[in-house]
Amino acid sequence: MSRSIPMTEEGHRLLQEELKNLIRVERPKVVQEIAEARDHGDLSENAEYDAAKNRQGFIEGRIKELNDKIARAEVIDPATLTGDKVLFGAKVTLFDIDIENEVTYQIVGEDEADIKKGKISVTSPVGKALIGRSLDTEVRIAVPSGVKIYEITEICYE
Template sequence: MSSQIPMTRVGHERLQEELKNLIRVERPRVVEQIAEARSHGDLSENAEYDAAKDRQAFIEGRIQELNDKIARAQVIDPSKLSGDKVVFGATVTLFDAETDTEVTYQIVGEDEADIKDGKISVTSPVGKALIGHSLDDEVRIKVPSGLRVYEITDIRYE
């Protein structure tokens, strides 16, 4: 797994903040919880100890995962991009003629995707379908409810 992971500057900063919190706050907290649970005696039937050890394993695994992602990050600043094609980081407005609605998405990395915030992953079906298209293009996207046709009405890099 040595391939680069595209992400926006904001997404990169969020991963770094999560890593910092795990190392500086969560890791010491769980070590204290383990010590306290250990002081209660018999570890074979100590649910607090087992829960703290499970939490510690999760934290250590997440720290490794974040270190890996940060090391492989290809940070892309959408405000420095331009052009007439949809690329990673673009904010795209789509018009759905069938429902007469407009929707706007920013195409981001997998760890940044949040549909409620209008951010979709570059690896999602919609993200993949939009990449490389231009303004006014009709894009056919296969979704669980069937085939949807969208028109790209705006492409911004912000």
């Protein structure tokens, strides 16, 4: 049995848009590139043909991957959630005890994670450590630079 993949509505929409682009734009484009490369003659020494075939393989693999992820998607709308525990989709404000600084992260699916936008994966070390924790809880998280100590100062669902 395949496991479901949690994602927000935005993450699901972005995967669908990427899939649509690959099928409607990129796939026909690479087929055309292969046809043009064939017209140049000997395929055994044709770098354009090899590059186009490699690109086609990548596109077909990505289409298959996206179809699988979309089929197994468990779309979660954080706005429908409430509570004082960190769940998928929560925006969590943490106080870094070492440097006395606040940071806010949203817990999202793997494909949506973007640290620059404050979105961390539910499967990341920080995401795993936060899930199920309550407001005002101290959390110790092993990171490459050592152990970070955070206090959860706010949890919101929007």
